[in-house]
Amino acid sequence: MREWLSAAVRAGAIDRSLSTGQVLFRTGNKTIGLYEVLKGKLRLVRHDRSGRQAILQSASVGDTLAEASLFASTYHCDAIATTEALVRLYPKAILLAELKREPKLAQAFTAMLAQQVMGLRTQLERRNIHSARDRVRHYLAVNVGADGRTVALSGTLKDLAVDLGLTHEALYRTLAGMEADGEIKRADRAIKIGRTV
Amino acid sequence: MREWLSAAVRAGAIDRSLSTGQVLFRTGNKTIGLYEVLKGKLRLVRHDRSGRQAILQSASVGDTLAEASLFASTYHCDAIATTEALVRLYPKAILLAELKREPKLAQAFTAMLAQQVMGLRTQLERRNIHSARDRVRHYLAVNVGADGRTVALSGTLKDLAVDLGLTHEALYRTLAGMEADGEIKRADRAIKIGRTV
DNA sequence: CGAGTGATTGACTTAGATCAATGACCGTGG
DNA sequence: CCACGGTCATTGATCTAAGTCAATCACTCG
Numbered sequence A, B: 001m002r003e004w005l006s007a008a009v010r011a012g013a014i015d016r017s018l019s020t021g022q023v024l025f026r027t028g029n030k031t032i033g034l035y036e037v038l039k040g041k042l043r044l045v046r047h048d049r050s051g052r053q054a055i056l057q058s059a060s061v062g063d064t065l066a067e068a069s070l071f072a073s074t075y076h077c078d079a080i081a082t083t084e085a086l087v088r089l090y091p092k093a094i095l096l097a098e099l100k101r102e103p104k105l106a107q108a109f110t111a112m113l114a115q116q117v118m119g120l121r122t123q124l125e126r127r128n129i130h131s132a133r134d135r136v137r138h139y140l141a142v143n144v145g146a147d148g149r150t151v152a153l154s155g156t157l158k159d160l161a162v163d164l165g166l167t168h169e170a171l172y173r174t175l176a177g178m179e180a181d182g183e184i185k186r187a188d189r190a191i192k193i194g195r196t197v
Numbered sequence C: 001c002g003a004g005t006g007a008t009t010g011a012c013t014t015a016g017a018t019c020a021a022t023g024a025c026c027g028t029g030g
Numbered sequence D: 001c002c003a004c005g006g007t008c009a010t011t012g013a014t015c016t017a018a019g020t021c022a023a024t025c026a027c028t029c030g
Helices: A007-012 A067-071 A092-101 A103-127 A132-143 A157-164 A168-180 B007-012 B067-071 B092-101 B103-127 B132-143 B157-164 B168-180
Strands: A014-018 A023-025 A033-039 A042-047 A053-059 A078-081 A085-091 A150-152 A184-186 A190-193 B014-018 B023-025 B033-039 B042-047 B053-059 B078-081 B085-091 B150-152 B184-186 B190-193
Touching (some): A033 A067, A053 B103, A067 A092, A085 A092, A103 B092, A103 B103, A132 A168, B007 B085, B132 B168
Antiparallel strands (some): A014 A085, A150 A190, B023 B078, B033 B085, B042 B053, B150 B190
């Protein structure tokens, strides 16, 4: 998010804090901009007639909410805080004006979205892999650092498990197995790949 | 894809046919544009040092390949045809020039990407659901038509199964079960929701 | 009229989810 | 300064939903 934002957009941002269960916006509300999650978790939810609800997105710190809303006049889902949360609103008017004024910015924004699309597709592709071990391998292959052996872990293993679509238990076991087989070696905040230490 | 393309871009497009296993581009090649799949299937693959490969995307008819490449100078993965295939190249130079010349077009492109991001996030969210039946429910809830009861099926049930990340057998059984329970009713190319016929 | 594919159902197996318990660590508030 | 509550990491035992293998029927298409 931060990288491509211009000073003007940043200046216009408005923070808002939410308590658990509080609604940020509802289906049909006029779109006023896009949000960035600074603290806590939110959920985008769509309701069908029968009252059943489907989660469209679970957003945590750093995630962006409803970027498509920039180009629509009303929201097409509800946003609800599932924890105490703090969000930052980048007003649509300012953002769109800036995108028009600054082609560089517009291009950066588009590039960022394109990047996101690819990343999401890769994640989705990973979910097509059934075996836990192969899923981990896929993750490792896609996230190796420049040295080709080290994968830095950004969060906890539990977070990683969520990312991989595994229970944390399954992930622990899988990693333990892989380490036992010499396929990986674990450091504190990283995993090293390769049979050779 | 088609919707937002201008005549100029369309005019500059180049088709290319590929035989199974043929390489469309490789990691490190200069990016020359983005591709649309017209026939067959392609795969975007990344190789790690140990020669293992990770699939980043499986693209079928209608899908777009490597839109992020528009904003990069080299490709970061290999594209290989997994069947006989036909692809259409929209040259980068023309596309970028058009996006610069036509703010409307640029906005439409960006909006399309934003839309895709949301759609992908929703799919990913669906994959977090473990139960087959709940996954189907999620799909139905997200894809109901305007009447709030009918979900049109675009392809075969097998295709849907792939989409849902289920085996076709599992999907057949799940649908059969749901129909038996009166939760859905199946028509030829559609599913009707609701206990009441 | 075969060959190919989708739809469907049956039987069996298994990987991973679930439930549960433990130890390490960390911040914090009395 | 230490006890306590919380979370992460880990491992064990058990269960089950979905994967896998397999067979059948209906269809469409050259």
